[in-house]
Amino acid sequence: DSGVTQTPKHLITATGQRVTLRCSPRSGDLSVYWYQQSLDQGLQFLIQYYNGEERAKGNILERFSAQQFPDLHSELNLSSLELGDSALYFCASSVGSGTEAFFGQGTRLTVV
Amino acid sequence: GIQVEQSPPDLILQEGANSTLRCNFSDSVNNLQWFHQNPWGQLINLFYIPSGTKQNGRLSATTVATERYSLLYISSSQTTDSGVYFCAVGAGSYQLTFGKGTKLSVIP
Numbered sequence: 001d002s003g004v005t006q007t008p009k010h011l012i013t014a015t016g017q018r019v020t021l022r023c024s025p026r027s028g029d030l031s032v033y034w035y036q037q038s039l040d041q042g043l044q045f046l047i048q049y050y051n052g053e054e055r056a057k058g059n060i061l062e063r064f065s066a067q068q069f070p071d072l073h074s075e076l077n078l079s080s081l082e083l084g085d086s087a088l089y090f091c092a093s094s095v096g097s098g099t100e101a102f103f104g105q106g107t108r109l110t111v112v
Numbered sequence: 113g114i115q116v117e118q119s120p121p122d123l124i125l126q127e128g129a130n131s132t133l134r135c136n137f138s139d140s141v142n143n144l145q146w147f148h149q150n151p152w153g154q155l156i157n158l159f160y161i162p163s164g165t166k167q168n169g170r171l172s173a174t175t176v177a178t179e180r181y182s183l184l185y186i187s188s189s190q191t192t193d194s195g196v197y198f199c200a201v202g203a204g205s206y207q208l209t210f211g212k213g214t215k216l217s218v219i220p
Contacts, residue, residue: 043198098206103154
């Protein structure tokens with residue numbers, strides 16, 4: 001158990017819908033990262049938050065957004081979903097930027 | 113951004129055999145991690161090794177930062193070692209960049 005908790009584990013939804021993925025980081029970790037893993041793109045960095053503030057952005061679509069709350073949990077919002085958004089979404093946390101990161105078990109999103 | 117190349121892309125081993133997985137990266141890093149993704153999709157931390165050598169049971173890793181590569185050694189492989197092994201690197205305060213992985217299959 002990495003100490004990073006993601007919910008839900010599985011999600012099936014229809015095209016055009018909106019979903020929210022939740023992540024609770026390890027106790028004491030201030031940085032939260034979101035990654036997308038698809039078959040054709042591998043593990044892609046989406047966005048990073050540090051202590052409530054956005055720190056870095058990767059290949060995140062405009063239809064996707066995220067935030068980190070005062071209690072340090074984070075949510076990734078995916079809207080206007082397309083079939084191609086089907087993927088495994090990981091959250092990771094670390095004490096600070098550039099330190100060892102630990103990953104949650106992922107949320108498997110299927111868009112039908 | 114940093115480029116990460118892993119080799120080989122696929123590896124099939126007989127149970128009990130040893131193997132070496134390689135990770136090359138294109139720039140200086142201050143973070144390098146090896147992960148094992150099991151068949152259920154979980155990413156499990158193996159090593160945090162921006163430089164030097166570490167060992168954990170049958171697994172060990174070496175990173176030569178000046179030459180921009182890292183090696184993961186698996187000895188006496190078991191079927192439970194099957195899965196995909198990822199190398200991920202980070203520079204400065206930036207996020208990890210992942211390689212494409214090495215898919216390992218250990219057969220009885």
